[in-house]
Amino acid sequence: MLLKLLYTRGSLHNQPDGAGVAFSIKNRLDTVHLTSVKQVQLDDVVVPAASIRLDLGGGDVRLATALGADEPLNLPVGQVLTFLLATPPLTAGMHRLRVQFSTDAFGELSVEVEDAIASQDGRVRIPRAEGDDYAAPAIQARQQFAEDFTGQKYKHLKQYSFDPHDLQGNCESFVGVAQVPVGLAGPLLVDGEHAQGEFLIPLATTEGTLVASYNRGMQALNLCGGVKCTVIGDAMQRAPVFVFDDARGARDFGRWVADSLPQIRPEAESTSRVAKLQYIDTYLSNKFAYLRFNFSTGDAAGQNMVGRATFAACSWILEHYPGAPIRHFYLESNFATDKKASQINVMRTRGKRVVAEATVKRDILQQRLRVTPEQLAYHGQVSNVGAFLSGANNNGAHSANGITALFIATGQDVANVSESSAGVLYSEVTPEGDLYLNITIPSLIVATYGGGTGLATQNECLRMLGCVGPGTVNKFAEIVAGVVLAGELSLGAAISSSDWVSSHEQYGRNR
Amino acid sequence: MLLKLLYTRGSLHNQPDGAGVAFSIKNRLDTVHLTSVKQVQLDDVVVPAASIRLDLGGGDVRLATALGADEPLNLPVGQVLTFLLATPPLTAGMHRLRVQFSTDAFGELSVEVEDAIASQDGRVRIPRAEGDDYAAPAIQARQQFAEDFTGQKYKHLKQYSFDPHDLQGNCESFVGVAQVPVGLAGPLLVDGEHAQGEFLIPLATTEGTLVASYNRGMQALNLCGGVKCTVIGDAMQRAPVFVFDDARGARDFGRWVADSLPQIRPEAESTSRVAKLQYIDTYLSNKFAYLRFNFSTGDAAGQNMVGRATFAACSWILEHYPGAPIRHFYLESNFATDKKASQINVMRTRGKRVVAEATVKRDILQQRLRVTPEQLAYHGQVSNVGAFLSGANNNGAHSANGITALFIATGQDVANVSESSAGVLYSEVTPEGDLYLNITIPSLIVATYGGGTGLATQNECLRMLGCVGPGTVNKFAEIVAGVVLAGELSLGAAISSSDWVSSHEQYGRNR
Amino acid sequence: MLLKLLYTRGSLHNQPDGAGVAFSIKNRLDTVHLTSVKQVQLDDVVVPAASIRLDLGGGDVRLATALGADEPLNLPVGQVLTFLLATPPLTAGMHRLRVQFSTDAFGELSVEVEDAIASQDGRVRIPRAEGDDYAAPAIQARQQFAEDFTGQKYKHLKQYSFDPHDLQGNCESFVGVAQVPVGLAGPLLVDGEHAQGEFLIPLATTEGTLVASYNRGMQALNLCGGVKCTVIGDAMQRAPVFVFDDARGARDFGRWVADSLPQIRPEAESTSRVAKLQYIDTYLSNKFAYLRFNFSTGDAAGQNMVGRATFAACSWILEHYPGAPIRHFYLESNFATDKKASQINVMRTRGKRVVAEATVKRDILQQRLRVTPEQLAYHGQVSNVGAFLSGANNNGAHSANGITALFIATGQDVANVSESSAGVLYSEVTPEGDLYLNITIPSLIVATYGGGTGLATQNECLRMLGCVGPGTVNKFAEIVAGVVLAGELSLGAAISSSDWVSSHEQYGRNR
């Protein structure tokens, strides 16, 4: 329950001109009615209710003494409440803070935390506007600062065609744009469950031959009836950890969590209309219980949504767990595993698990890509051993290339290339002598809503793919997978056809 | 030797208007003097010298019969030689091709390959200009095509501030730009061997809080004297594989390669002024010999440079290896491991191996980041176990975030986030009670020359960091590492300070 | 259903003296009543019912024509039915076989398989008795053969103290015993949920210092109140794979399996009183559906039990799956992962997941093991980084040593050291300055029933531990874990105390 009124870490500060000390709490989860604030204790000094004012923002400031059971202070979810204390300013450094108050439903409560008053330092700072930090003056001040600081002029960086206010929630301290060239490939013929037909592919890249190579693969796939794409898994994670005194504590907790899923699920899902808790994997080691929460997240990639939902679930858990004391709790434990490659992501999905597959006709392969099915399959076997020995997270050629170019173009979180670069390539020569080629991308993290997907060029590229609007994320995932298969085919053919160098050499050597 | 005259795969074609058949070879490595072309055989048909003309380009076309020992055709390195055959057009599909000719130094030679005549198909194609494909009409044709094909209008994509001709070698089929917002963080105080002083950090991202969070970490590092950065390793790889009849063949080959390094090195280094072959790691398995060539590549990331150098070395090896027959050779084997995460890259470096380290003062940590050294170190231990169990390539928090934002801003090959996302985070509480924090990025792939580093906004961002011009790549690597440490500190503090939720809860629960 | 009547592969043979051809089927799962055998087809030759006799063993042979709806042939589970065909002998090599018959409940059925007649070869063979192969003459014949074959005499190998008939089901072609020395360590004070008190530890090893080193660790643990041991997980696996035409086929199959668990469970559990199906993990990749069946298996290690149970479950699945055709099915897919180390075993348990933990008092550590808590913990951190970089499945010192010695002594399947060698070591210096040490063994495969646990010396060693009889397997697992922690403490102390060499050296160097 206490977690509903969460102290805002770092909010403790001296007000200007000796006007006292202030700090804030925020209501996170449920409406609360405050019926009294008894006192606040700062280190060893008690600040009585009479010296406390409560600021709800927007000019709504009340005396703490004005509250009562029939005059409660209503705090809806998300409400920030700032305490203004008529006391002398605090010194820089850590301070101990204790607040006592009453609520209607939860009775008497007290919170104790430590927080610090930051010391001032005289360093140069990047300009930041107190008011509208995305207005032209703020941006220009930063541009000027950068030019002054570095003694350089920036011409291209300043050129952008959109309203910077659109960037709120996407980029702080905005100063300009990186212009990343976009090349067109395709159209690619996709036979998905969500994507059907031909798609023109925008690839944002600075790497020469990338667009041409993917395009070559797409032409070959098109001639064989296109690429079949399927989303076979979907889960976004956050993985908190709970620390106990011993292994038994962790194990018993794990069992309780499994039994309590019906109670945990609504708590997790209370924070969003979209996030749905699928299941929790519990991993035990030493005295730790790692919980890996798996959610579906609609058209969003969902990392933030899932973080909030997991936090809410954990708040409930922390409050209700009746067993051995939980010694520590962290919202993340490297079991998610966000922004990094991992075996668990390969094995158990992160984001979308997508497959692209095609049967490439022998004659198309020979005519277009100058290689036989047997050559490509043979190289696949040899490089499988290579991937196994080198401990790679991908036994294919270069799926990250196409993924990255699509991610930049369409406003994905490009750092997720870390996870999305994993791949499982599989090939067979069919009884008819054609090449069956299949790539599984086990942890492709994509969105058609949220993040950078609504920005100017990014949204245009999503529109080019018909992936704007509700329910388009699986379509987008299928297209990405299809593009990746085209790239595997193209580069795989290029590498495996160099095989002729060797047989060729054997003719020549005798002469 | 034959590898010097390399058949251009896919060059076989029918000339327009029944003017015969043509194909090309290219001289790859050393000047060759052609003293005669005896005949070309196409499937079962012999084309005599009298029906062959040799086209050197630029209008220099000769009769094959005009060649002789005192009238040789000189082929410098890089020269393409096209054979024009006065024969009827070939049908679509594969054809067998055999060329016999003489050279001064290498005597009589013959080459046999298969190549295909592509069949025509009537599909829609993205417009491409025969002449200048980066001129405005070509680009506009593609933009129009995209709008027609998709029924959408693209306004922002078309907005760019540079001359598209600058994109040759960077992006085919150019149609516009992705505008990725850039935020400023820092300045960050770096104590490197190459980077010294304060640097303003341009981060291209669409992910909210990223810039702010890195900035928070930088402020804390600055207050502790900045971040010490060191490049501790440097190698770029290409990993060919040679297939033998049995394990003994592969093993003996490996020994010969080790003994022949003095001969192999100059061959590898003949293809570039910059690439220097450091050493070759040989990995044996089954009947395969995987060679992992390790180069230094100056200010370039070097993947292409290293590919060419390794190919030259392998050409020499294929020609000179006196042992058991090499049954197959491929220039890549998934041992490089390019564009993917792998244990070998973590262990044995890919690109730069860079370390950033700092001792963060206890009071700064508490005042600025609201966490004690012990809390941060403890969470580090718990998440180490998490990373170990989940099989992650990084036991830290999110180094890929800062790396990706810097990569997009500065024109790096962003797909290399796959490798660059690996990290080894280590922390200690010092005897003085401060926090020693260290991150090693074992496979950071960066460049200040080549790739996208010369493009408009990309180059400006490199200039902002003072990383333009010869000898700046290690400076850039150090800055990247410093930024990454700031991000680890900032997010690590945020996660580990949430620990208070638990102790807090224990106060509250009694009431 | 057909799977209930399973053709016995390899049973096809020519009977002696031209007495025709024979083959067998076996009823695997449920009683069946055969009402007629219509015909058997051998390659292109039809063998009519009149030429077929049915042999149930024990002299019960009937004419196929004698069967009828009111004269059925009753086949209980496990019954072998041999078909005797009055036809000329078959040539060596593969033959096609088709049987048509009727049953009461399942109607008309036909089976088609290929089987081979083995060719004879004249090689030397190890003697094998047709009758009792564990009687003295059979064993002596093999001993004599070995001595003749190798020209050596074997004195010690022939010395054993038990009745070889006890080895049926444990060792074919028995010739003698390896005498592995057993040393005693302990007693070790264990505070488990199943093991309580002091245990004398029999370690079978030929490695010097092993017993002494473990003993040293045990003494130190005893002085600190012993070792707390807990089983935190328990699952034995078999992992079949189903191959489909495409990814959608595999995905839809996975969903159906999840929905069909209530039907699958009883099928799996029909084959044993002990094996209980806990859950099935489904892993999808490419066009494959890997199912990882997780069972509890009582006091047995359970690999065989689980294989039978999974086969029964898969038989039901193969028969009842209504979706896309299953193109291939294999009972194992390297997802189990039996007899090998793997990330999945570390992550998701194989056999028992056991933890041993203790708080070692500072003064005991210093007096007995000559090291401080800080030294041991520091070395742990440094070797954690080592394990992370080297890709080890264990960040501790040598848990395999104690496990192997206990496994040999107590008749475990020693090849399971592959899985059982994994470990997660964790240490903390407590606020009191003591060392908290914890090891998790995530895939410890142990039994107190079945396998070699009932053999002569093996059973005695289990008796020494009080681990004979129903419900003792968790007790045994706890003891193993406790022993392992003793070894980690002992070797960890030895390695980390060598640290003094360095400080020591620094004194000396000045002189």
Place this chain on the structure above:
Amino acid sequence: MLLKLLYTRGSLHNQPDGAGVAFSIKNRLDTVHLTSVKQVQLDDVVVPAASIRLDLGGGDVRLATALGADEPLNLPVGQVLTFLLATPPLTAGMHRLRVQFSTDAFGELSVEVEDAIASQDGRVRIPRAEGDDYAAPAIQARQQFAEDFTGQKYKHLKQYSFDPHDLQGNCESFVGVAQVPVGLAGPLLVDGEHAQGEFLIPLATTEGTLVASYNRGMQALNLCGGVKCTVIGDAMQRAPVFVFDDARGARDFGRWVADSLPQIRPEAESTSRVAKLQYIDTYLSNKFAYLRFNFSTGDAAGQNMVGRATFAACSWILEHYPGAPIRHFYLESNFATDKKASQINVMRTRGKRVVAEATVKRDILQQRLRVTPEQLAYHGQVSNVGAFLSGANNNGAHSANGITALFIATGQDVANVSESSAGVLYSEVTPEGDLYLNITIPSLIVATYGGGTGLATQNECLRMLGCVGPGTVNKFAEIVAGVVLAGELSLGAAISSSDWVSSHEQYGRNR
């Protein structure tokens, strides 16, 4: 230099009956001549030379005052020197000890260490004879103790046929033997570089069907001309770590080590006639320099030999490194990686890297193992994906089974199954329609000298294989690999032939 006179940790003790205090040092590396012992300081108490006697063992005790430049005390390598101090007994707990003395070649030296006097505890102890602990009375005392302690009788454990004195250096606290049944398989036809001909294979196991299954594979291999076996790598490691103040310190140290290899090699090799230092791999991370010393070790497995050699090399390094201070040094760092599975062992060899390969004829495969080459190869591809996803260290079936049974039979260090269980299986269907099968065991740790190889039954089993005497270890490694391939063939065939169940089912389902 000081390292040559190494203080024996734990040697500090009170002599019985108040006869003073004693401790020992040992000369590790080179003959030293002691010319004086000046004094010993115990905590704050100085013990003058007059109160010190020097005990060389064997009754040779001298007064410290009797030494002089012309009356030196000669300490050959391995000599233990015990200091007897006429002082009152020390209390239990840690004490500080300082010794000052002179030598001829190294001048004045002083050593300072801390060591503890162990407190007594009244626990039950396993009996140990002061004199001959391998004589019958000592062993019987332990047997009696075990029977008394556990209330059980042990009949079989006590039965052994050899002289227990042979166990010195192999097993402390000996109490009896585990009798592990040995079955015979083969003969197996091996075409190695060291093993040539037919070998009878002793397999020590308690797992039913193991011997029969391996035997089945051997018969099939024999019919195809046997198995070709090759040792392709050989290296045994110890991996110390050096800790510095920062990354630069570690990096510079790594460079110095590389440059100093000519000086380091003789130091490492001074400790054994057999161990030869091949090369040192340096792995840098954070502020750590991990050195992985690679040795060849003759017929021994070599872990101990290599430990001593590496320690000697590190002693020299610690003494001579002129750079930044080394803050910590540990002889092991989890980079070896002893007794555990790891990617580094798979990649870079530990022990022997051995390959076994064979081309199995189609008809033999069908007749003997009831499977086609295509079926076996197909299953191989499917289980490759399984191994890749599950993060296994072996993509084959069960190589650990054969390895473990051979290890127990022949006195190998069975705990090395951890490393030896790794495997890389590769198969191809040849153009002739046969099956090429190849397994690489990258880290097979074997010996024919040292460890348990000289014990009674163990040596007999090695003699059965003709692997006793100098230069036999590679022969043994080849045989092990050949056995492993037989097992892969046999089990692989069994699993992949179960495929028929599926096609079979499809016939039946229509009825």
